[in-house]
Amino acid sequence: MTLGKNLSLATIATAISVAAIASKPAQAAIVNYNFTVDTSSAQYLGSVEYDDSFLTGLGLETLGVENGLKVTFNYLGNNYTEADDVDFDSFPILTFDAGKFQGLSYFVADQFLIGSDPSTPEIGGNNFYTISNSVDTTLAGTVTYTKVPEPFAIGGTAIATTLGLWMKRKKKAALAG
Secondary structure, three states: OHHHHHHHHHHHHHHHHHHHHOOOOOOOOEEEEEEEEEEOOOEEEEEEEEEHHHOOOOOEEEEEHHHOOEEEEEEOOEEEEHHHOOOEOOEOEEEEEOOEEEEEEEEEOOOEEEEOOOOOOOOOEOEEEEEEOOOEEEEEEEEEEEEOOOHHHHHHHHHHHHHHHHHHHHHHHHHHO
């Protein structure tokens, strides 16, 4: 009887953890990335949030504010959002290649540009440029993006781990008794 209970609990724990961890590309979700800008003198933090239901996973694609893109970035003690981009309504954008996140294209006049190259604003990237005199760009650093795990995946993993530890404790108690 004990073996049957342990087996059923192990099956349930496995099912929960697989369901929590398995990716479901056909299901739309709000996706979050944190990004860090590293320059020779400082580090700056920001984040992007988007709805991936607009992506097909085919070829080069962009998502913008019309798709619900949200950007926050703290640079030199000032907080910037997507509305601060000089071409707001058309920019900022995120670029994807075959469904893979490539980077952000975000330009705040006389402050900074995040992208691949100033001459190709339609392609997001991982370079950070400072802007002066509205047009002079200087490569000042790099941008690193980190996907924020979905809360459900974290919760499912926690449940599976707890069930596993509980089963181990019960097994140890049964062997001792």
